[in-house]
Amino acid sequence: MIEYPAAADTPLSQLPFSPCTKVGSLIFVSGQASVDATGAIVSDTFEGEMRRSIHNLQLILEAAGSSLTHVVQTRNYVHDPANLSVFNQVYRELFSAPYPARTTITQCLTEALKFEIECIAVIK
Amino acid sequence: MIEYPAAADTPLSQLPFSPCTKVGSLIFVSGQASVDATGAIVSDTFEGEMRRSIHNLQLILEAAGSSLTHVVQTRNYVHDPANLSVFNQVYRELFSAPYPARTTITQCLTEALKFEIECIAVIK
Amino acid sequence: MIEYPAAADTPLSQLPFSPCTKVGSLIFVSGQASVDATGAIVSDTFEGEMRRSIHNLQLILEAAGSSLTHVVQTRNYVHDPANLSVFNQVYRELFSAPYPARTTITQCLTEALKFEIECIAVIK
Numbered sequence: 001m002i003e004y005p006a007a008a009d010t011p012l013s014q015l016p017f018s019p020c021t022k023v024g025s026l027i028f029v030s031g032q033a034s035v036d037a038t039g040a041i042v043s044d045t046f047e048g049e050m051r052r053s054i055h056n057l058q059l060i061l062e063a064a065g066s067s068l069t070h071v072v073q074t075r076n077y078v079h080d081p082a083n084l085s086v087f088n089q090v091y092r093e094l095f096s097a098p099y100p101a102r103t104t105i106t107q108c109l110t111e112a113l114k115f116e117i118e119c120i121a122v123i124k
Numbered sequence: 125m126i127e128y129p130a131a132a133d134t135p136l137s138q139l140p141f142s143p144c145t146k147v148g149s150l151i152f153v154s155g156q157a158s159v160d161a162t163g164a165i166v167s168d169t170f171e172g173e174m175r176r177s178i179h180n181l182q183l184i185l186e187a188a189g190s191s192l193t194h195v196v197q198t199r200n201y202v203h204d205p206a207n208l209s210v211f212n213q214v215y216r217e218l219f220s221a222p223y224p225a226r227t228t229i230t231q232c233l234t235e236a237l238k239f240e241i242e243c244i245a246v247i248k
Numbered sequence: 249m250i251e252y253p254a255a256a257d258t259p260l261s262q263l264p265f266s267p268c269t270k271v272g273s274l275i276f277v278s279g280q281a282s283v284d285a286t287g288a289i290v291s292d293t294f295e296g297e298m299r300r301s302i303h304n305l306q307l308i309l310e311a312a313g314s315s316l317t318h319v320v321q322t323r324n325y326v327h328d329p330a331n332l333s334v335f336n337q338v339y340r341e342l343f344s345a346p347y348p349a350r351t352t353i354t355q356c357l358t359e360a361l362k363f364e365i366e367c368i369a370v371i372k
Contacts, residue, residue, distance in 0.1 A: 028320050197276040226263075
C-alpha cells in the first residue's frame with residue numbers, strides 16, 4: 001500500500017530513509033538539504049543551500065508524479081533567524097500563489113546545514 | 125485537487141503561505157502565531173500568545189468547514205520550556221478529550237514569538 | 249470520522265494527547281519518548297531512550313492495526329547532535345528497507361529527554 005517512488009536523477013540517500021513515500025494520492029517527502037547527487041552535503045551560502053534543497057525536493061516530486069505546484073504543506077528549517085528575510089524572498093520566487101500551508105522553525109539543524117525543507121504533496 | 129479555503133475573518137498572511145490547504149477530507153493548517161487580523165505579531169504573555177494563536181487556528185478551521193474538535197494532530201512550539209505547565213493547562217481547556225495526537229518541541233522559534241501551533245484536521 | 253485506537257499495553261498519557269488518531273487508512277502517532285507504562289519518563293542512555301521510544305511507537309501502531317513496516321514518515325528529535333551516528337545505526341536495525349520518509353532535527357527537546365519520534369503510518 002506504500003509506494004517508494006524514485007528516479008535516476010534524485011539524490012542518493014546515504015542514510016536510512018527513502019526520498020519519498022506515496023500513499024494513495026499523497027506524497028511524503030523526506031527533509032531535503034543541500035546535497036549533491038551522491039547525497040554528500042554541499043556547503044554554500046544560505047541562498048545557495050536553499051536553492052539546492054528545493055531543487056532536490058522538485059526532482060523527488062517530479063519522479064513521484066507531482067510538482068512544486070502540487071505541494072500541500074511545507075515544513076522549513078532555517079537555522080539562523082538572520083536568514084528569514086532571504087528565505088521569504090527566495091520562497092516567493094520558487095513557489096507560486098496560492099501557496100502551500102507552511103511552518104518555519106529555526107535553530108534546530110546540525111552545524112553542517114543552513115537550511116532544510118520537507119513537504120506533503122499530491123500527485124498531478 | 126488542492127483547495128485553499130479562507131474567510132473574511134481569518135488573519136491575513138503577510139508571508140508566502142496560505143492559512144490552510146484542503147485535500148479530500150484533510151485540512152493542513154499553517155503554523156499559527158499570535159497575530160492580529162492584518163497578520164502583525166501581537167506580543168503578549170505566553171498564555172495570551174497561546175490563546176490568540178489557537179483562536180486564529182480555530183477561525184481558519186471553521187472557514188474550511190472543520191473545528192477544534194475535528195483536529196487529528198497538532199504540532200506545538202513552546203519557545204521557553206518554563207511555560208510547558210501553563211501550556212498543558214490551557215491546552216486542556218481549549219481542546220477536549222479524546223484529544224488529537226500531539227508533538228511539542230521547544231527553543232526553535234524566533235525571538236519575536238513565544239508560541240506557535242500547526243495542525244492537520246478533517247472536515248465536519 | 250476520527251478514531252482513537254488504544255490498547256491495554258500502550259503507555260498511558262499523563263498529558264492531553266491521544267497515543268494516536270486514525271482517519272481512513274492513515275494513523276497519526278503522537279511524539280513518543282522514553283516513558284514507562286504509566287507515562288513516567290525513564291532516563292537512560294541515548295540508545296536506551298531511543299529503543300524505549302520506538303518500542304512505545306510499535307505498541308501504539310500494533311494496537312491501531314499497523315506496524316513499524318507500515319510507517320510512511322517519521323519525524324525524529326535527537327537532542328544532542330553528537331548522538332546522530334548512534335541514531336542512524338539503531339534506526340537501520342529497528343526499521344527496514346525500503347525505509348519511511350524521514351526528517352531529523354536537533355536541540356529542541358526539554359532537558360528531561362534525549363530522543364523523541366513521531367510518525368504517520370497506514371493500516372495493514
